[in-house]
Amino acid sequence: MLDLTGKNALVTGIANNRSIAWGIAQQLHQAGANLGITYLPDEKGRNESKVQKLVEPLSPSLYLPCNVQDQAQVDATFGEIKKQWGRVDILIHCLAFANRDDLGGDFSAVKQENFNLALDVSAYSLVQMSAAAKPLMTEGGSIVTLTYLGGARVVPNYNVMGIAKAALEMNVRYLAAEMGPQNVRVNGISAGPIRTLASSAVGGILDMIHHVEEIAPLKRTVTQTEVGNTAAFLCSDLSTGITGQILYVDSGYSIMGM
Numbered sequence: 001m002l003d004l005t006g007k008n009a010l011v012t013g014i015a016n017n018r019s020i021a022w023g024i025a026q027q028l029h030q031a032g033a034n035l036g037i038t039y040l041p042d043e044k045g046r047n048e049s050k051v052q053k054l055v056e057p058l059s060p061s062l063y064l065p066c067n068v069q070d071q072a073q074v075d076a077t078f079g080e081i082k083k084q085w086g087r088v089d090i091l092i093h094c095l096a097f098a099n100r101d102d103l104g105g106d107f108s109a110v111k112q113e114n115f116n117l118a119l120d121v122s123a124y125s126l127v128q129m130s131a132a133a134k135p136l137m138t139e140g141g142s143i144v145t146l147t148y149l150g151g152a153r154v155v156p157n158y159n160v161m162g163i164a165k166a167a168l169e170m171n172v173r174y175l176a177a178e179m180g181p182q183n184v185r186v187n188g189i190s191a192g193p194i195r196t197l198a199s200s201a202v203g204g205i206l207d208m209i210h211h212v213e214e215i216a217p218l219k220r221t222v223t224q225t226e227v228g229n230t231a232a233f234l235c236s237d238l239s240t241g242i243t244g245q246i247l248y249v250d251s252g253y254s255i256m257g258m
């Protein structure tokens, strides 16, 4: 049975009720996990109150600001986890960022600064958060990140984010090799296209979804709940033999050649 009772789970990346992280948080809660939620702080505090209201029904025992571009906020998040929980068992890394201008047009037009920004927020942040979580995963653990097919193959407009996802997927393997002896598993879910705030920045996202609906064996794209269920599985004792893997939750789209 999928049971996460007694597990402390930190979920990053909830922006609104379309977020994949929201689908994951709901499934972890349903499986009995104790939740900690981080949000991306903004100057007017809008995200803080918006996300807080959304996650209230899941009764998170921690609710913290965490911009991964600010190491002090990452340190403060894990400092609070240490103080209040003592240990963490599950880390959901579900965040990414690239400038909208770089998610369309010629890939080669990307500026160095924007390239670094996309890789910093979308790929390095997994290393950064895993390093902070590692000493607190004293009873083993599971780290799950979100990736996309555009990190393994060329998908029009995905551009610099594809490079970031390729780095992210390799991060998964190196982290899995490092943390395996501590019984910490690290895996990625490669989700099919879903309409969210982040994906709306990718040029032609609706065309991508329609293409999947036509080509994928299941003739539809996936839902946040389906991704959430797979994340819950990867965090549970049902998947203790799985680490360093990228699991495709994409209605089978990635197996098709034509």
Ligand SMILES: NC(=O)c1ccc[n+]([C@@H]2O[C@H](COP(=O)([O-])OP(=O)(O)OC[C@H]3O[C@@H](n4cnc5c(N)ncnc54)[C@H](O)[C@@H]3O)[C@@H](O)[C@H]2O)c1
Pocket: 012, 013, 014, 015, 016, 018, 019, 020, 021, 039, 040, 066, 067, 068, 069, 094, 095, 096, 097, 121, 146, 147, 148, 149, 190, 191, 192, 193, 194, 195, 196, 197, 198, 199
């Ligand atoms: N939507 C899709 O089609 C799709 C498909 C495959 C993978 N993914 C991946 O899923 C993950 C979640 O994206 P989503 O589609 O749910 O969109 P989303 O916009 O709901 O989530 C992205 C999150 O990243 C957070 N974020 C951005 N910059 C940050 C920073 N500096 N520090 C902390 N948080 C920051 C945002 O606050 C937001 O919560 C991303 O890694 C995305 O690439 C999405």
